[in-house]
Amino acid sequence: MYRSDPFVILTHDGAAKIANSEMRGGRVAMRHTPSEDAYIVDVVETAKDVRVQVAIPPEYTALKWGDALHAAQWMRQPVEGLNLHHLAMIRRPGISLAFHDFRSLVAGVNDPGNQLGLLITYDPDLSQEAIEVGVSTFAGWLVQRSGVRPIHIEVEPETVGLAQLTGAWPIEQLARHAVLVVGCGSIGGVAAEALAGYGVGTVELVDPDRFLWHNIIRHTLGPESVGRYKVDALKTHLDKRWPDQDFVAHRLDAVSDAHFLRSLIPKVDLVLCAADGIAPRRVVSHLSRRAGKPAVLACVLDHGSVGEIIRLRPTPRFGCLLCLRENLQDEGAMDAEADQELDYGIGRVHQPMTAVSPDLQYVGTLAAKTAVATLLESLHGDHTQRLPGEHAILGLRPTGDLASPFDVREAGDIRWRTVPSPRPDCPTCSAA
Numbered sequence: 135m136y137r138s139d140p141f142v143i144l145t146h147d148g149a150a151k152i153a154n155s156e157m158r159g160g161r162v163a164m165r166h167t168p169s170e171d172a173y174i175v176d177v178v179e180t181a182k183d184v185r186v187q188v189a190i191p192p193e194y195t196a197l198k199w200g201d202a203l204h205a206a207q208w209m210r211q212p213v214e215g216l217n218l219h220h221l222a223m224i225r226r227p228g229i230s231l232a233f234h235d236f237r238s239l240v241a242g243v244n245d246p247g248n249q250l251g252l253l254i255t256y257d258p259d260l261s262q263e264a265i266e267v268g269v270s271t272f273a274g275w276l277v278q279r280s281g282v283r284p285i286h287i288e289v290e291p292e293t294v295g296l297a298q299l300t301g302a303w304p305i306e307q308l309a310r311h312a313v314l315v316v317g318c319g320s321i322g323g324v325a326a327e328a329l330a331g332y333g334v335g336t337v338e339l340v341d342p343d344r345f346l347w348h349n350i351i352r353h354t355l356g357p358e359s360v361g362r363y364k365v366d367a368l369k370t371h372l373d374k375r376w377p378d379q380d381f382v383a384h385r386l387d388a389v390s391d392a393h394f395l396r397s398l399i400p401k402v403d404l405v406l407c408a409a410d411g412i413a414p415r416r417v418v419s420h421l422s423r424r425a426g427k428p429a430v431l432a433c434v435l436d437h438g439s440v441g442e443i444i445r446l447r448p449t450p451r452f453g454c455l456l457c458l459r460e461n462l463q464d465e466g467a468m469d470a471e472a473d474q475e476l477d478y479g480i481g482r483v484h485q486p487m488t489a490v491s492p493d494l495q496y497v498g499t500l501a502a503k504t505a506v507a508t509l510l511e512s513l514h515g516d517h518t519q520r521l522p523g524e525h526a527i528l529g530l531r532p533t534g535d536l537a538s539p540f541d542v543r544e545a546g547d548i549r550w551r552t553v554p555s556p557r558p559d560c561p562t563c564s565a566a
Contacts, residue, residue, distance in 0.1 A: 138171070139171075139276055139283065139285045139286075140171045140172065140173055140250075140252070140276065140285060141170070141171065141172040141173070141285070141286055141288070142164070142172075142173045142174075142175070142252065142254070142274045142285065142286070142287040142288070143172060143173065143174040143175070143194075143287075143288050143290075144174075144175050144254070144272060144287055144288065144289045144290065145174070145175065145188060145189065145190055145191065145194065145290045146289075146290040146291070146292060147188050147189040147190075148175040148178055148188040149272060149289050149290070151178040151180050151186055151188060152178055152180075152208050152210075152254070152256050152272075153256065153258060154180070155178075155179075155180040155181065155210075156181070157179070157180070157181065157182070157210070158209065158210050158212075159207060159208055159209035159210060159212070159242060160178065160179030160180065160207065160208055161179040161185065161205065161206075161207055161208075162175055162177065162178055162179070162205075162206040162207055162208050162252075162254065163175075163176050163177035163185070163203040163204065163205060163206070164176055164203065164204045164206050164252065165199035165200055165201075165202075165203065165204070166199070166200050166202070166204050167198055167199050167200065168200070169198070173204060173206075173252065174190060174194075174199060175188055175254075176188055176190070176199075176203060177203070178208070179208075194290075204252070206251070206252035206253065206254070207243070207244055207251075207252075207253055207254070208253070208254040208255070208256060209240070209242065209243070209253065209254070209255050209256070210255075210256050210257075210258070211255070211256065211257045211258070211259065212240045212241065212242065212243075212255060213239055213240055216239075216240065216255055216257065216273070217255060217257045217260065217264075217269050217270060217271070217273040218264060218269050220255070220269075220270070220273035220274075220275070220284045221267070221268055221269050221270070221273075221284075223283070223284045224284040224285075224286070229283070230281035230282055230283040231281060231282045231283075232281060232282075233277070233278065233279050233280070233281060233282055236275075236277070236282040240253075240255075243277060244277070245279075246277050246278055246279065247279070248279070250276065250277075250278060251276070251277030251278065252274065252275070252276065252277065252285075253274070253275040253277050254272055254273070254274055254275075254287060255272070255273045255275065256271065256272055257269075257271060257273075258271065270287070270289070271289070272287050272289050273287060274286060274287035295376075295377075295378060296333050296376075296378065297378075299333075303332075303333065304333075304510060304514065304516065305333045307510065307513075307514050308332060308333040308334050308335065308506065308509065308510070309333055309334075309335040309379075310335055311334055311335055311336070311403045311404075311509050311513075312334070312335065312336035312337070312338065312401065312402040312403055313329050313334050313336070313337055313338070313402060313403065313404050313405070313406055313505055313509075314338045314340065314398055314399060314402040314404070314405045314406070315329070315337060315338065315339050315340065315406050315407075315408065316340045316341075316388050316395070316405060316406070316407040316408070316409050316414060316418055317340070317341055317388070317407055317408040317409025317410065317414065318339050318340070318341035318364040318365055318368050318408075319341070319343075319349070319353065319364070319408065319409075319410070320349070320352040320353050320354075320489075320491065320494040320495075320498070321408040321432050321433070321434075321494050321497050321498040321501065322339075322341070322406075322408035322409070322432075322498065323353050323354040323355065323364070323368055323498070324354055324494065324495045324498030324499060324502075325406055325408055325432065325498040325499070325501045325502045325505075326339060326368060326372065326381075326502075327354055327371075327372065327375070328498065328499045328502030328503070329406070329502045329505065329506065330372055330375070330376040330379055330381075331376075332502065332503075332506045333379075334379070334506065334509075335379055335380060336379065336380040336381075336382065336402075337372065337379070337380070337381050337382075338381075338382040338384065338398065338402060339364075339365040339368055339369060339381065339382065339383050339384060340365065340384045340386050340388060340395065340398070341363070341364045341365045341384075341385070341386075341409075342363075342385055342386060342387040342391075343363070343364055344361060344362065344363055344364065345359045345360055345361070345362055345363070345364045345367050346360060346361075347360060349364075351491060352489070352490070352491040352494055353491075354368075354371065355367050355368060355371060359371075363383070363385050365383035365384060365385055366383050366385075368381075368383070369381045369382070369383040384398065387414075388407075388409055388413075388414035388417050388418060389413045389414055389417055392417050392421065395417065395418075395421060396421050396424075396425075399421050399422055399425045399427055400425045400427070402427065403427065403509055403513070404427060404428050404429065404430065404505050404508060404509060405418055405421075405422045405427055405428075405429040405430070406429070406430045406431075406432070406501055406502070406505050407419075407429060407430070407431045407432070408431075408432045408433070408498065408501065410433070415431050415433075415455060416455060416456070418431065419431070419446055419454045419455035419456070419562060420454070420561075420562045422446065422448065423446065423448050423454050423562050423563065424562070425448075426448050427448065428445065428446060428447045428448065428508050428512070429445075429446040430443065430444070430445050430446075430501050430504050430505045430508070431443070431444040431446070431455065431501075432444075432497050432498060432500075432501035433497070434489045434493065434494065434497060434530065435468070435470055435540065436468070436533075436536060436540070437489075438489030438490070438493060438530060438531065439530055439531050439532050439533055439536075440527055440528060440529060440530055440532055440536070440540055440542060441493065441496065441497035441500075441526075441527070441528035441530055442470065442497075442525075442526070442527060442528070443497070443500055443501050443504055443525070443526040443528070444458065444524065444525050444526075444553070445504055445508060445521070445524045445525070445553070446524075446553065447508075447512075447524070447553075450555070450556065451555060452524060452552075452553045452554075452555065452556075453553055453554050453555055453556040453557060453560060453563055454556070454560060454562040454563050455562075456557075456560055456561070456562060457553070457554055457555075457556055457557045457560050457562075457563060458525065458553050458554060460557060461554040462539075465537075465538065466537050466538075467536075467537050467538060467539060467540060468536055468537060468540050470540075489530070493530045493531075496528065496530070497528060497530075500526070500528065500548075504521060504526075506519070507519035507520070507521050508521075521550070522550035523550030523551050523552050524550075524551070524552050524553040525539075525550065525551040525552065525553055526548055526549065526550050526551075527539055527540055527542055527548070527549040527551075528542070528547070528548050529542035529543070529544050529545050529546055529547035529548070530545065531545060532544065532545065532547070539551055
């Protein structure tokens with residue numbers, strides 16, 4: 135197929151109108167967008183001289199379809215095996231049939247004259263074997279007097295969206311779960327989007343801040359969201375991208391509004407915290423433990439040189455964030471809590487922007503993966519989602535000069551460790 139060949143889009147409604155017609159063929163009207171050289175089926179003749187408008191979903195109308203209608207036609211299995219020939223030809227770029235040969239094979243095809251002709255052939259009787267090798271029920275043809283070539287026709291499937299992954303990914307199980315995302319900045323925004331992409335049915339968003347100009351460089355949101363509260367703008371973005379899932383916005387500060395946060399956590403299955411600073415992470419660790427809910431904490435450390443993911447599970451085997459940090463201090467590791475207090479995101483002189491957007495997306499996506507893997511393994515027994523540990527250190531642009539376990543030396547390296555058992559004097563674990 136030539137790159138210059140047009141592209142035909144057939145919506146589910148258009149395909150149904152052709153399939154349900156009792157005619158052997160009929161006329162079609164298409165709208166055209168010259169910038170993409172794409173055509174969309176707009177009207178189908180379903181009975182003699184009866185032309186019916188095709189429903190085009192509004193989400194498919196981003197392209198500027200012209201008002202002029204281009205005449206085309208459709209035919210039901212004009213000759214046995216034609217769509218199989220279409221597949222064989224389209225796999226051999228540049229091949230074509232002489233117009234008179236094609237017309238003798240496909241009786242009734244219109245003579246395009248000096249114009250461009252488009253034909254859709256429909257074969258409802260394909261064998262399963264033919265379908266498995268790639269033969270299409272609907273095939274497109276570019277008909278010109280200079281020759282006839284196969285072209286691609288994109289047919290809207292009956293199922294669009296996450297449901298397409300049914301059987302290949304646990305969509306139904308994850309649709310019943312809810313995750314609370316605390317902190318909707320660059321890492322949290324990506325994590326929320328990834329959770330939706332994994333199929334988590336409800337994602338609740340917590341953040342008190344507005345989206346500002348300096349956030350644009352590393353956030354999933356863009357200039358259209360400047361001035362809005364992050365949770366509201368992110369909800370709008372996610373609602374549009376994932377219309378079958380639920381997103382709830384809470385303009386709350388994890389620390390000063392901890393009493394409100396306390397009431398939200400028991401209603402979800404897991405908490406993912408991507409907020410900056412010591413206090414919100416400690417609040418999430420404490421409240422999640424008290425509520426008996428697992429938590430995932432995500433951040434970057436040491437001027438963006440390493441990323442960190444911590445999974446906290448409320449069992450006697452694993453301690454909380456405070457237990458982990460005290461254990462690391464005993465080992466002589468970096469004071470990661472103090473490092474968290476550095477403002478790495480607004481480009482001030484004392485702390486310039488050092489964590490680039492793709493690295494933050496990497497951390498946020500792995501945090502979401504950790505959350506989803508935890509839900510699938512702990513609640514559904516899916517051992518294919520077992521993680522190597524509870525504490526991951528990611529090499530972003532590591533220098534290798536930090537004390538263990540933060541001394542990763544290669545970009546892309548992930549070092550997994552466990553989380554120590556609860557300390558006897560821990561105010562979170564001992565009271566849980």
